[in-house]
Amino acid sequence: MNKGKLGMGNKRKIFYRFISLFFGLVILYSFGFGTIAQDEPPAEDAAAEVVVEEGITATEVQFNLDQTWILIAGFMVFFMQAGFAMLEGGMIRETGVVNSLAENFMDACITGLVFFLVGYGIAYGTIEAGLDGGGWTPGAMPLMLGGADGTGAGDGALFVSFFFQFAFAGAAATIATGGMAERTNFVGKLIYSAILGAIIYPVVVFWTWGGGWIAAQGFVDFAGSTIVHMTGGIVALVGAYVLGPRAGRVFGRPPAASNLGLAALGTFILWFGWYGFNVGSALGASDVNVLGLVAVNTTLAATAGALGAMFHTYFVTKHWNVSFVLNGSLAGLVAITAGCASVTPINAVIIGALAGVVLVISIGVVEGLKIDDAVGAFSVHGACGAFGTLMIGIVGSEALGAPSLFDGGGLGLFGTQLIGVVVVAVWAGVTSYIMFTLLNRIDVLHVHPEADRIGIDAYEHHASVWPNVLPLNEPDQE
Secondary structure (H helix, E strand, O other), X not given: OHHHHHHHHHHHHHHHHHHHHHHHHHHHHHHHHHHHHOXXXXXXXXXXXXXXXXXXXXXXXXXXXXXXXXXXXXXXXXXXXXXHHHHHHHHOOHHHHHHHHHHHHHHHXXXXXXXXXXXXXXXXXXXXOOOOOOOOOOOEOOHHHHHOOOOOOOHHHHHHHHHHHHHXXXXXXXXXXXXXXXXXXXXXXXXXXXXXXXXXXHHHHHHOOXXXXXXXXXXXXXXXXXXXXXXXXXXXXXXXXXXXXXXXXXXXXXXXXXXXXXXXXXXXXXXXHHHHHHHHHHOOOOOXXXXXXXXXXXXXXXXXXXXXHHHHHHHHHOOOOHHHHHHHHHHHHHHHHOOOOOOOHHHHHXXXXXXXXXXXXXXXXXXXXXXXXXOOHHHHHHHHHHHHHHHHHHHOOHHHOOOOHHHOOOOHHHHHHHHHHHHHHHHHHHHHHHHHHHHHHOOXXXXXXXXXXXXXXXXXXXXXOOOOOOOOOOOOOX
């Protein structure tokens, strides 16, 4: 019996040695192959061009890669809708979370349709021939993408562009939703989202990214601090003003957030999506310098914004306020969005940190004016969007195409940035005031007074986000 076990032990030893020898040979072979692979290639191999599939040029391959990156970035920007919904739902009171989720979801639905029907055609309509300095209105507006159906030679690039720009338009509409949370009539919400996505936002895009008159002045807004964020922030502020405050609102003592965990997750999603927002705005994947710089600047501004808001709030209140930390990171992201390709990383930190302070100051000013901005939408997106756009004229890099005051460019660029910010603010402010005033007069802007009593979720949706914890209140029978 012992001899049998001894024999089995010898056989195992031989087997293990064989396995060890086998793996040793494999490792030696791998090192040898790796050394050969890193030797200088023969001259004829070094000079040889990359072989591309027959019928496809290297230029076409790069074009396809660029379009693929824009699509992926667009997916990330669209995912920001989830972040906005979670952030807003976590920041407001429990009785309005279902309504908030519904409104954020409908922002994507309504904007997608109206931007397809008319918005994209306005935003990227052709400039009238013979106009110096760009145009005020597009010369031709190809509605419904000009009837493209996927069979034309340029249809693919058009579809990719539309999708990417639709995701941005949806973000602008969602910003306004946050400022007006908990008291907006759902019908009025659908109407104003449609108008914002069809007219107000596309006109701003045409003047800037579309090649209109603001762009012709040399205005710099790489990914939309003013074009997207400030536009949405101004609409949010005007909407909150026309709506009036939420029932029972005591200024100086804003309602506590219902779920900071949900808000924190939403902020992380927004931060992630912002890489698509900013890096995707390179509109290609060929310039690694731009891609890397934008990604780093976006990261640094977000971190500095959170710290700036956190420490500024602590010095005033002696509390580490998580809400301000979350909104501070968003403030930094908003502020760097315009200049993420035009400033150095050090200046991205400065812009982000100062944006965190701007956020806290702006929230105090809006509160002092007794305007009930439910989630600080104007302060995050409006005030910090304008601030970040103007900062390009102060700390922009001449080597990166932004000759600023501190980099030998004088005040020329700052003046251009100021004109763009003021014009967009006036356009968004005036048009949204007219829109909200008309909606208010036909009684579809503010919810029914009974909704103020029992909560907008119960009145408009007959639902609660936590039915086992927060039972529905029933409206009085009329």
